[in-house]
Structures are given as structure tokens and as C-alpha cells.
Amino acid sequence: MGKKRTKAYYLKCAKHARGSTSLSGGDHTRGRSGQTLDTGFRGFLLTCNMTEAQCTREAYSVLNEYADALYGPEERGAEKHSGGEDEDIEATLRKEVSDLNAASKAARRFQAVSSGAKNCIFIRTTLSDPAELVTAIMDDALTKRVQKSRYIMRMTPIVVSCKAYMQDIRKAAEELFEIHFATQFGDWRTYAIIFKARFNKELRRDEVISALGELVLAKNPAHKADLSNPQLAIIVEVVKNVCCLSVLKDYSKFKKYNLAEIYGQALNKSSDNGEDSRMRQQNETAGSATVAEGEHETTASATIAEGEHKTTGRAQDNR
Numbered sequence: 001m002g003k004k005r006t007k008a009y010y011l012k013c014a015k016h017a018r019g020s021t022s023l024s025g026g027d028h029t030r031g032r033s034g035q036t037l038d039t040g041f042r043g044f045l046l047t048c049n050m051t052e053a054q055c056t057r058e059a060y061s062v063l064n065e066y067a068d069a070l071y072g073p074e075e076r077g078a079e080k081h082s083g084g085e086d087e088d089i090e091a092t093l094r095k096e097v098s099d100l101n102a103a104s105k106a107a108r109r110f111q112a113v114s115s116g117a118k119n120c121i122f123i124r125t126t127l128s129d130p131a132e133l134v135t136a137i138m139d140d141a142l143t144k145r146v147q148k149s150r151y152i153m154r155m156t157p158i159v160v161s162c163k164a165y166m167q168d169i170r171k172a173a174e175e176l177f178e179i180h181f182a183t184q185f186g187d188w189r190t191y192a193i194i195f196k197a198r199f200n201k202e203l204r205r206d207e208v209i210s211a212l213g214e215l216v217l218a219k220n221p222a223h224k225a226d227l228s229n230p231q232l233a234i235i236v237e238v239v240k241n242v243c244c245l246s247v248l249k250d251y252s253k254f255k256k257y258n259l260a261e262i263y264g265q266a267l268n269k270s271s272d273n274g275e276d277s278r279m280r281q282q283n284e285t286a287g288s289a290t291v292a293e294g295e296h297e298t299t300a301s302a303t304i305a306e307g308e309h310k311t312t313g314r315a316q317d318n319r
Contacts, residue, residue: 035124192226216234
């Protein structure tokens with residue numbers, strides 16, 4: 001018979017389990033769930049500048065805020081059990097550890113997983129359409145000009161992920177393009193293919209773009225490429241041996257889904273508006289001063305003219 005475990009052991013296990021389910025603290029970029037970016041994942045690919053932990057915390061905050069508004073609060077965690085006074089404390093602690101471990105393995109609405117690339121964070125989601133949530137975030141950033149984040153640079157929704165091999169990419173893209181590019185005759189779209197690879201030297205950019213372009217035209221030959229302002233942007237993000245795919249609208253409008261650039265533009269506009277207001281005030285003040293100065297000169301001229309008139313009058317009297 002094995003050695004009986006102490007109360008301290010179960011307390012330590014419970015504390016560790018609680019820490020693994022927390023969304024605050026710790027290194028989120030490494031995926032406390034133990035998961036890494038893999039095939040079949042949907043979510044959000046974030047980029048930052050040497051601030052992975054802060055970026056992940058911001059992502060949880062922003063994503064949860066907008067998801068709660070759009071879909072309602074998330075139902076979380078396992079039920080809590082409270083035993084009676086006569087219940088064995090060891091059994092109670094064992095049950096708590098078991099529940100917490102089960103909760104940590106359960107799918108959460110948002111869960112950071114390891115991407116395997118520096119300054120690149122993947123937030124996995126159970127939402128069926130990550131693009132809908134990001135569109136709401138981007139629209140708010142453009143219209144309300146209220147800065148929600150400091151460390152997130154790009155926030156790209158990812159609809160499907162597959163192995164980074166051409167046959168897998170073609171298969172995944174075929175299903176995805178059926179939704180966006182299988183249009184009726186005469187109903188065409190402009191598109192652009194945006195390709196980026198991290199830690200992968202096997203896939204060739206030109207080969208991927210050519211293959212995906214052929215798939216688009218196979219759905220409808222009337223579709224046209226437009227790199228400056230496409231109606232639909234085909235996103236291809238390769239991270240190591242995983243390829244992430246999306247078809248996104250408003251790619252140019254949303255500054256290539258760059259939150260930092262949108263917020264920066266909003267702040268610059270606010271600054272410019274403030275500068276314009278200050279300039280108008282300065283011009284109005286300067287104009288008032290000029291009018292006052294002109295009135296002063298007019299009064300002075302009138303006074304001088306009056307003095308000259310009186311002097312001339314006295315001279316005539318003397319004569």
C-alpha cells in the first residue's frame with residue numbers, strides 16, 4: 001500500500017491548478033494550457049514589439065469586452081463543491097484538485113497558445129467567426145477613437161489552420177473560397193493575397209500565391225486582383241509548420257488590421273483638430289489686435305488732423 005499523501009500536497013496541487021486557469025499573471029505567450037498552435041485552430045494572430053506578456057493581457061481584456069457585448073458573458077469553470085463538517089478533508093481537497101484540472105482542460109472562449117515565434121501570439125477561440133469580433137473592434141477604433149490597447153500591433157482573425165504543405169493549403173483554401181468567391185456569373189470581386197512566413201523556408205511565396213490565385217479564378221473567372229484596395233484580402237500566415245488562412249473584408253480601411261496604426265491615426269487627428277482650434281484662436285486674437293491697432297491709428301490720425309486744423313485756424317486769425 002502506497003504512502004498516504006499529506007494535506008500540504010493537496011493544497012499545493014490546488015494552488016497550482018488555480019494558477020494554470022488564471023488569465024492574469026504568468027507568461028501567457030508560452031500557453032499555460034500546454035497547447036501550441038496546431039491544425040484546426042481558429043482564433044487571432046497578434047503581433048507586438050517585445051511585449052508578449054502585456055500584449056496577451058490586453059488581448060484577453062479587449063476580446064472579452066467585445067465578446068461579452070456581442071455574445072453575452074462566458075459560462076466558466078466547474079461547479080464548486082462544499083462538503084459537510086464530517087466530510088474527510090483529504091477527499092474534499094482531492095475533489096477540488098480534480099475539478100480544477102478538468103476546468104483547466106475545458107475549452108475556453110479565448111486561450112493563449114504558443115505560436116513558436118517571437119513577437120507573435122496566437123489566441124485560440126471557440127467562436128465560429130473570429131472575423132466578426134475583430135471587425136467590431138476595428139470599427140470602434142476608427143469611429144470612437146478610444147484607445148483600448150497600447151501593446152497590440154496587428155490583430156488578424158484566423159478562420160482555419162492547416163499543415164504548411166501545398167496539398168493541405170489547397171484543400172483548406174478550397175473550402176474557404178467556396179464561401180467567399182463562388183459567386184454568380186457577372187458578380188465579381190477584387191482580391192489580394194497577403195503572404196507572410198515565419199520560421200519556414202520550405203514554402204515558396206510565389207508558388208502559394210499562384211496556387212491560391214488559380215483557386216479563386218476557378219470559382220469565378222471574373223474575379224480580379226487588386227493589390228491597392230481589394231474588396232477581399234486572402235491572408236496566408238505561416239508559422240513554422242502551420243498555415244493560418246482567412247478571407248477578410250476592409251483590409252485597406254482597417255490599415256491591414258493594424259490596431260496601433262488606427263489608434264495612432266485617431267490621436268493624430270485629435271491633435272490636428274486641437275492645433276487647428278489653437279490656430280483659429282490665435283488668428284482671431286491677432287485679428288482683434290490688428291483691428292484695435294487700426295482704430296488706435298485712426299484715432300491718432302484724427303487727433304493730429306484736428307490739431308492741424310486748429311493750428312491753421314489760429315494762423316488765419318493772426319493774419
